[in-house]
Amino acid sequence: MSATADARRPRLLLLGLGALFVAPLAAAWLSLALGPAWQPAETVNHGRLLQPARPLLAAGPGAADNPAAPLLRGRWTLALLAGADCPPECRETLAASRQVWLALNKDQARVQRLLVTTGALAPATRDALLRDDGTLLARADAGLAARLRDALATGDDARAPGGPRLLLIDPLGNLVLDYAPPVAPRGLLKDLERLLKVSRIG
DSSP, X not given: OOHHHHHHHHHHHHHHHHHHHHHHHHHHHHHHHHXXXXXXXXXXXXXXXXXXXXXXXXXXXXXXXXXXXXHHBSSEEEXXXXXXSOOHHHHHHHHHHHHXXXXXXXXXXXXXXXXXEXXXXXXXXXXXXXXXXXXXXXXXXXXXXXXXXXXXXXXXXXOOOOSOEEEEEOTBSEEEEEEOSSOOHXXXXXXXXXXXXXXXXX
16 A cells, blocks of 8 residues: 555545534534425325414413313313204214224223314204214304314414314314314324324323
């Protein structure tokens, strides 16, 4: 080996070590400089992720008096926001959410299903729904329905709710995911399983 090659070896080694330290810093700087442009637009969620999550229960004094507080705290809630009635599209979404709930197996106790209407359902409709689906909670609550609609209509990703909407609410009362009909049960199940796996609440 020539003297010139021997002289170059330490220099090349030093350059290689320098590159090992500089490359990660350069990559981090580039990712910050480019911002979200390089990031994928889609997420792994099947529903629309609401960022930030929308709090449905006001904090501070009087929060405990909110009639929806006992209903929305402590468990994950699949809430179907409907109008004054539950038309066929609403019933199809309820059926999809029930399939998903049944598929949760041991995690069923961590998730509840809730139908929120703006007014009282016709007695025949209510009786039919509850007879066919004993796991469903039905609540005529114009105030809660209004809060859900307001939450969907605020923020950078605001979307006016058209027709029934299936919404996922966390155990702290925050609206986190929105599913437009028709709901794909498999996608909803994957979202729920992922959240239940990593969640330490509810």
